[in-house]
Amino acid sequence: MTKIRSAIVLAACGLALCACAPQTRFEWGSYEPSLYAYYKNSGERGAYEAALVKAIDAGKKSNKIAPGLYAELGYLHLEDGKIAEAQTCFDEEMRLFPESRFFLGSVAKRMAPGEIKGAAS
Amino acid sequence: MKLLKIGILLALAASLASCATPPTSKDYASFRAHDPHSILVVPVLNNTTSLTAQDFFLSTISAPFAERGYYVFPAHMVKSILEKEGLSDAGLVHAASPVRLGQLFGCDTVLLIDINKWESKYVVLSTTTTVAFQYRLVSCRDGATIWEDKREMAYSPQAASGGNPLAALIADAIIAALEKAEPNYMPLATQANVMAAATVGQGLPSGPYRAEYGKDQVQFPSK
Numbered sequence: 001m002t003k004i005r006s007a008i009v010l011a012a013c014g015l016a017l018c019a020c021a022p023q024t025r026f027e028w029g030s031y032e033p034s035l036y037a038y039y040k041n042s043g044e045r046g047a048y049e050a051a052l053v054k055a056i057d058a059g060k061k062s063n064k065i066a067p068g069l070y071a072e073l074g075y076l077h078l079e080d081g082k083i084a085e086a087q088t089c090f091d092e093e094m095r096l097f098p099e100s101r102f103f104l105g106s107v108a109k110r111m112a113p114g115e116i117k118g119a120a121s
Numbered sequence: 122m123k124l125l126k127i128g129i130l131l132a133l134a135a136s137l138a139s140c141a142t143p144p145t146s147k148d149y150a151s152f153r154a155h156d157p158h159s160i161l162v163v164p165v166l167n168n169t170t171s172l173t174a175q176d177f178f179l180s181t182i183s184a185p186f187a188e189r190g191y192y193v194f195p196a197h198m199v200k201s202i203l204e205k206e207g208l209s210d211a212g213l214v215h216a217a218s219p220v221r222l223g224q225l226f227g228c229d230t231v232l233l234i235d236i237n238k239w240e241s242k243y244v245v246l247s248t249t250t251t252v253a254f255q256y257r258l259v260s261c262r263d264g265a266t267i268w269e270d271k272r273e274m275a276y277s278p279q280a281a282s283g284g285n286p287l288a289a290l291i292a293d294a295i296i297a298a299l300e301k302a303e304p305n306y307m308p309l310a311t312q313a314n315v316m317a318a319a320t321v322g323q324g325l326p327s328g329p330y331r332a333e334y335g336k337d338q339v340q341f342p343s344k
Contacts, residue, residue: 025331028184035180036307067187073193099159099192102227
């Protein structure tokens with residue numbers, strides 16, 4: 001019994017040592033597995049969208065919203081023709097990450113009525 | 122029991138080893154001179170026979186590089202837009218001028234990745250899954266390569282060897298068959314990307330979204 005306990009303690013030490021792996025700077029939630037699932041099966045698009053929303057919500061609380069997530073969510077809205085929602089997401093991404101301004105600004109220009117289909121279809 | 126202890130000690134040693142600083146670090150003079158803030162991941166060049174590797178891989182790339190403190194452009198959105206622009210061919214995009222890509226996306230750098238292995242091989246009661254990637258970060262200012270790396274990861278699942286050798290043999294065969302049927306590439310890809318991006322002296326120095334930005338010359342020296 002004590003042997004088992006010492007083994008468990010040793011294993012725990014091993015895990016603790018692995019803590020030199022970097023702490024996460026951003027809140028990713030299940031962005032990775034849900035995008036993978038979406039690539040595997042396009043029917044998982046809704047789950048991917050839900051994962052983005054959840055990761056963004058968690059990131060809001062901890063002030064650790066991950067780069068790209070608002071843009072990815074905005075892009076799904078754009079594909080669905082929800083221009084206002086898309087713009088809100090792009091605005092948030094540009095506010096948090098100025099590096100995205102040039103790119104998302106040029107995408108937003110193409111969201112003008114009449115060109116929506118071209119950008120989204 | 123003794124075996125178990127040895128196993129744990131070995132695992133401990135391995136975890137220590139993976140944290141240790143490698144003996145020689147790269148030269149970060151050019152990287153620091155370019156001082157990149159953002160990374161555009163373009164379609165991945167798939168040099169394997171897998172039809173899906175490039176898409177699946179894309180889901181594992183953003184987080185490890187963004188965690189180093191850089192703005193990583195939305196990978197799926199960029200991929201979709203490039204496809205709509207008729208630029209889905211990775212070879213074409215990789216051959217394109219990084220300066221031109223910078224003008225289109227407003228990015229500081231482009232991350233060019235080759236998938237060189239994405240395979241699962243079944244050999245005598247065990248299946249080994251292997252992935253290998255090549256990474257190259259090029260500046261959109263002048264096209265210079267400011268960082269590169271290579272990673273290969275392999276995994277072969279093994280049943281815990283119990284008392285009955287025959288039972289263990291059967292368990293190994295079943296596990297090997299399961300891995301063969303649906304190889305688990307994703308943890309390997311993630312591991313490769315994390316090691317490529319974050320290994321001290323080998324990966325990317327801390328970027329502007331990390332507190333250590335500009336303060337890690339010792340870990341990532343300019344020679």
